[in-house]
Amino acid sequence: MAVNDPPALPAQESSPGRPAPYGVSYDVTDAVAVIELRGPADGNALDGHMRSALLMAARRLTTATARGVRAALITGRGRHFCVGQDLKEHARLLKTAPATAFANLPNDYNPLVKELHALQIPLVVAVEGACVGAGLGLALCADVRVAAEGARFATAFTGIGLASDSGVARALARQLGPSRTAGIMLLGERFSAQDAQRWGLVHRVVPDGSAAAEGLALAHALAEGPTAAYREIKALLRSAASVPLPEALEREAVVQRRLGATDDHHEAVTAFLERRGPDFHGR
Numbered sequence: 001m002a003v004n005d006p007p008a009l010p011a012q013e014s015s016p017g018r019p020a021p022y023g024v025s026y027d028v029t030d031a032v033a034v035i036e037l038r039g040p041a042d043g044n045a046l047d048g049h050m051r052s053a054l055l056m057a058a059r060r061l062t063t064a065t066a067r068g069v070r071a072a073l074i075t076g077r078g079r080h081f082c083v084g085q086d087l088k089e090h091a092r093l094l095k096t097a098p099a100t101a102f103a104n105l106p107n108d109y110n111p112l113v114k115e116l117h118a119l120q121i122p123l124v125v126a127v128e129g130a131c132v133g134a135g136l137g138l139a140l141c142a143d144v145r146v147a148a149e150g151a152r153f154a155t156a157f158t159g160i161g162l163a164s165d166s167g168v169a170r171a172l173a174r175q176l177g178p179s180r181t182a183g184i185m186l187l188g189e190r191f192s193a194q195d196a197q198r199w200g201l202v203h204r205v206v207p208d209g210s211a212a213a214e215g216l217a218l219a220h221a222l223a224e225g226p227t228a229a230y231r232e233i234k235a236l237l238r239s240a241a242s243v244p245l246p247e248a249l250e251r252e253a254v255v256q257r258r259l260g261a262t263d264d265h266h267e268a269v270t271a272f273l274e275r276r277g278p279d280f281h282g283r
Contacts, residue, residue, distance in 0.1 A: 021038070022038060022039065022040045022049065023038060023049060023050065023053040024036065024037060024038060024050065024053035024054050024056075024057050025038055026057045026060060028064065028069055030220060030223065031068055031069055031070040031071065031223040031224075031282075032069070032070070032071050032072065032073065032216070032219045032220055032223045033060075033061055033064055033071075033072040033073070034072070034073045034075070034216065034219075035054070035057045035058075035061070035072065035073070035074045035075075036074075036075050036076065036077055037050065037054070037074075037075070037076040037077060037081070037082055038077045039076075039077070039078070042078045042079055042080060043078070043079075043080045043082070043083040044076045044077065044078065044080060044081065044082045044083065044135070045082075045083050045084065045085065045086035045087075045088075046082065046084060046085050046086055046108075046134055046135070047086035047088075047089045048089065048104070048108075050086075051104060051108035051109070051112070052108065054112060054138075055108055055111055055112045055115070058112055058115040058116055059115055061115070061116075061119060061121075062115060062118070062119065065119070065120060065121050068282075069121060069223075070121055070122075070222070070223040070224075070225075070282050071121055071122045071123075071124065071219040071220070071222040071223040072119070072121060072122070072123050072124070072219065073123075073124045073125070073126060073212075073215050073216055073218075073219040074123070074124070074125045074126070074138065074142070075125070075126040075127075075128075075211070075212040075215060076127075076128065078128075078129075079128060079129045080128065080129035080130040080131075081125075081126075081127040081128055081129060081130065081131045081135055081139065081151070082130070082131060082132070082134070082135025082138060082139075083130050083132050083133070083135055084132045084133025084134040084135045084136070084156060085104070085133055085134050087160070105165055109134060109137070109165055109166045112138070112166075113138075113141060113166055113167045116138075116141035116142075117141055117167075117238075119234075120230075120231040120234065121222075121227065121230065121231070122143045122144065122219070122222040122230050122234075123141065123142045123143050123144075124142060124143070124144045124145070124146065124215045124218050124219045124222070125138070125139045125141070125142035125144075125145050125146070125215070126145075126146045126147075126211040126212045126214065126215030126216075127139055127145065127146065127147045127148065127151045127153075127193075127202075127211055128148045128150075128151060128208065128209070128211050128212070129148070129150065129151060129152070130151075130154075131147075131151060131152070131153045131154075132153070132154045132155075132156045133154075133155065133156045133157060133166075133168075134165065134166040134168075136153055136154070136155060136156075136166075136168055137165065137166025137167050137168045137171070138166065139153075140167065140168065140171035140172070140175075140201075141167070141171075143234065144203045144218055144222075145196075145201065145202045145203055146202070146203060146204045146205075146206060146211050146214045146215045146218065147193035147196060147197070147202045147204075147205050147206070147211060148193060148205070148206060148207065148208045148209065148210065148211040149193055149194075149205055149206070149207055149208050150193070150208045151192070151193040151196075151205075151211070152190050152191070152192055152193070153190065153191050153192075153193075153195075153196055153201075154184075154188065154189070154190040154191070155168055155172075155184060155185045155188065156188060157185070157188075158185065158186065158187075158188045159188050164185060168185075169181070169185065172184065172185070174241065175199075175200060175201060176199055176200075176201070180199070193205045203218075204218075224280060225280055226259075226262070226264040226265070226268070226280050226282070227264075227280070227282035227283070228259060228262050228264060228282065228283065229259055229262075229264065229265075232255045232258070232259060235255075236248075236251060236252065236255065239251065262283060263281060263283050264278070264280045264281065264282070264283065267279060267280065267281075268280070
């Protein structure tokens with residue numbers, strides 16, 4: 001954490017009737033972990049306090065998977081998902097401690113993105129309002145993204161004379177291709193939820209105010225599914241762009257044989273023959 005940042009709060013467990021304090025809330029219900037950004041002001045800007053709490057919550061997800069958490073949702077309180085780095089904090093550090101102004105990259109953002117990409121359970125992100133800069137990087141860590149009709153996205157880095165961080169360039173280039181990504185990043189162009197859905201960045205667009213509820217419903221549906229199969233799908237997708245076709249085919253064959261020994265596979269085959277829905281238990 002950078003010098004002069006406020007002390008970090010841990011991810012807070014919410015209690016009924018008592019909202020979590022400034023930071024990040026973390027709740028688990030029915031095998032779904034919900035992480036909510038709860039910034040001190042509308043926009044959920046990522047100051048040192050928020051970054052530290054968010055990284056702690058991501059690390060809790062990794063350990064929670066072993067305790068039965070089978071899907072996760074990240075969302076934001078208020079009108080906006082996340083406007084990215086807190087520029088007031090950044091400006092202060094540029095003035096008072098310039099050598100530490102970018103310590104948030106190796107200390108916070110890079111570990112956060114690595115933690116979320118390494119998750120073996122499905123991750124859903126629900127976006128309302130603005131999703132900008134490092135906030136966009138956070139959203140791009142998801143397996144499934146839900147956006148409200150009024151959501152808007154931007155890289156925003158060139159607007160402050162920077163390039164990109166939080167894995168934004170890599171994620172956009174892989175999903176949109178280099179040409180469209182270059183235009184978005186160099187020109188600093190915003191794009192809508194409808195654009196994002198048309199380009200394949202967003203799975204579903206829903207009415208304003210309902211993204212979190214829709215995201216939670218998807219997370220619960222995933223938590224009731226074949227967890228081992230989801231884990232293998234995520235691994236196959238991570239390697240899909242970097243391995244030749246023969247290796248990809250062999251990896252799929254190995255995975256299918258491994259999944260063929262799971263209880264969930266046998267249950268699903270039995271359920272099909274009995275003309276009923278499968279009852280998955282994640283093993």
